[in-house]
Amino acid sequence: MNEAVKVASQDAALKPVAGPFTGNEAIARGVWEAGVKVAAAYPGTPSTEIMESVSKYPAADLHAQWSTNEKTALDVAIGASFAGVRAFAAMKHVGLNVAADALMSFSYIGVNAGLVIVVCDDPGIHSSQNEQDTRIFASFAQVPVIEPSDGQEALDFTKYAFELSEKFDTPVIVRATTRLSHTRSEVKVGARQDIQPRAFNENPSKNVMIPSNARNQHPKVLEREALVAEELASSPLNKVEINDTSVGVITMGLSYVYVKEVYPEASVLKLASSYPLSERLVRDFCDQVDRVIVVEELEPVVENALKVMGIRVEGKSLFPRVGEFSPEVVRDGFVNAGLLPEKIRKGNFDFAPMVRPPVLCSGCPHTSCFMALRALDGRVAGDIGCYTLSVVEPLKSMDTCVSMGSSIANAVGMAKAGTQTKPIIATIGDSTFLHSGIPPLIDAVYNQANITVFLLDNHITAMTGGQDHPGTGKTLRGEETARVDFVKLIKALGVEWCETVDSYDMASMYQSLREAVEFKGVSVVISDRPCVLDPQKIKGDPFKVDQNKCVACQSCMNLGCPALTWSSGWHEGRHKVEINPESCMGCSICAQICPTDSIAL
Amino acid sequence: MVEKRNGPTNVLIVGVGGQGVIMVSKVLAQLCQNHGYEVKQSEVHGMAKRGGGVFSHVRYGSAVWSPTIPEGEADVLLALEWAEALRWINFMNPDTGTFIADTQRIVPPFACRARGRGEEAGYAPQTPEEIMAQVRAGYAIDATSMAEDLGNLKAANTVLLGALSTTLEFPVEDWLEVIRGFVPPHSIDINMAAFAAGREWAQAGDKRVEESAKGLHKADVELQQQVITKLEITEEWCKGCDICVKMCPERCLRLNEQLVAELPDPSKCTGCRMCEWLCPDFAIKITNTPVLEAAE
Ligand SMILES: Cc1ncc(C[n+]2csc(CCOP(=O)(O)OP(=O)(O)O)c2C)c(N)n1
Ligand code: SF4
């Protein structure tokens, strides 16, 4: 039995079950039990709650922090590993793109004390900009990836990953997916391991990646790949279940539970890891069955590896390469394979569901910003955050959105293209600005781009549920700390025109934006008001609509505020408007917009 | 009662962000765990708290594999909001499933977008009567009003739990014990009353529809009469101040090259008169002529 499982089961006697834990909470527990001393992350759905849960464990046990971005988080963890303590970083799948530069080289260096990165993929794109498969990244970086399939494994595998990391001198990725991260189940927990710090390894030929050293390290990485594959092949973390031998299913992670749900008769090889893959392990299994089917969410990573080994397999010819798996999708795959009978879907209701897209909250400070932008009719390079919701009607005032921090440089490119007649504006949230907006703002100043940057400062990372960042003056554990002064920072970068406006002052907002776009060069407008949900819920007295004065012009409805709805009154064939007092938070923006002054406290 | 089968029991809980879907699922999951079942409860947050739909799958039994309920296999669909109930209705097992929904409507801003005369809100048009006639077992409860009568809107979820308790096998005392642990101390009494009210309501028989839960308000027939809208701009009076362009709720005006206001696509103008009222130079005139008169 491997160390991790042994420890967990010994302590099971002490405290058999805990929870229910979400997958993310189970991972956090694993991090704590593994004796980690330094943990860092940048928030991102579905990974965010991992670091929030880690921070619930005593500060005396481990340092936990939000970093400004994923690369910084990984570099902090790498530093801690160099310094001899177990280290941990968490991020969402696209966060690994940001951290990739550090990961690719650190893979050559290897660890001193164990280093594990949890990366949460988002098959089905519940809350992301793409659905890239981290397993490909793992094989690209030649870093082992471990794939738990339920809450218990999330805890056990995370702990095991640290052992693997130290034994083979490699960073290890634990891959979770949205479904695992956000499913609650009971979990057996253990005690925290007492891991003694290691001495700093004063070995520049291993730790300093100059070309001559890197050339020496690369062959070692390849040797390591083979050794880890061999280790994983004999690991009890894999499961071999021989049932009906006419079909053998190779699967991993969440796909495994769907296979068990819909096709329990099949023989199954459940892999603990898609990379590196041991030929011995898969051949042993494939030799025992007549037909081999790989069931894996997203990319055909294992399928292709098997094909390279010359094993006859089916996979993506039966199962989709896009979207999230579910019992239905996996069942359909086996139906395609002729192994399960078609299920007659019995639901007898055939109406189309009502559209209910997510919207900005009532009183959201972003609303007025995009109302003003729409009126300005500019070319808007957007970015990622709650404010991306302004891309749809009625605010509909964002032209592009690529990845975090893209907006400002996208705007520079648009300006330099020389084709746009409209004023060019980049909108970016405070957390995103600190994550990756500062270098492009320097770029804009340096290259004298004629753009306006609209910094939407709602004093929090709202989209992911309200995390602190260096502009909030609070740490992950809620302690007071230094706070970035945006105006000073922006001026220091060489921006000459910078103005702060109150997000709840519609007229100043219009005016300020107008002046900003008139300015030749880089101008920055900062809208300033806290998010109404986080860190605390803001609720003021609700506004009311005077039904005798409302002319049903729908001007206020252009805000898309969810507190505004149609009343039972009509004027000239259109609905008058009323305000739901429960959800109105009293921002007054609709009252400022109303041309007949029908809205008041 | 949910029939005993081999597999796990499946309860799908749905609603709108901020309504407490996750809380309701946690109560149920805790109850199942107390009874020694394996439980998996799965949800997707993300966009949820910004007013989008939220759903949570609760599965319990001696062994549970998939964290999500296969379509058509929910033993109970518990909805905190009417349109959300309809969105998920096909997840319910049509032969054995039970439908429990609050009839309250949370109308999203998206549903109030139509600008034509007499347009209805784009909210799900299906009424509780229609749905009750088609489901095997169903409860369309005005839980929100019941909770309001008890003095706390937030207890609506507990009313629904009371109704749910009639379909699952757990003893009432066990439900109450778990609920007590989840609600703030000062609201325990109201929640106990809310649970009892929901349970009583469901026990009185299914498929009833309360008066308060019937249809949305319809447009006055007279108001639906169509008009022909005409917008005229006196070009010589327009000084290109841009006020109408900025203030038009339909965003259908613009300044042309001579900086004079124009309406490129007359079909977008709803005749709301905003520009007419706001133009400082009286350069815009709106007329709304009923179709019948115009024909004369
Ligand atoms: C590389 C990367 N990391 C993390 C995320 C997840 N994410 C999306 S928006 C966002 C932050 C938004 O915060 P802010 O810019 O302050 O805007 P707000 O949501 O507060 O309006 C994060 C962390 C992501 N999409 N990409
Ligand atoms: S969470 Fe905050 S920033 Fe996001 S929509 Fe709501 S008020 Fe706006």
Ligand code: SF4
């Ligand atoms: S004051 Fe108006 S815009 Fe602000 S939250 Fe209330 S209804 Fe919405």
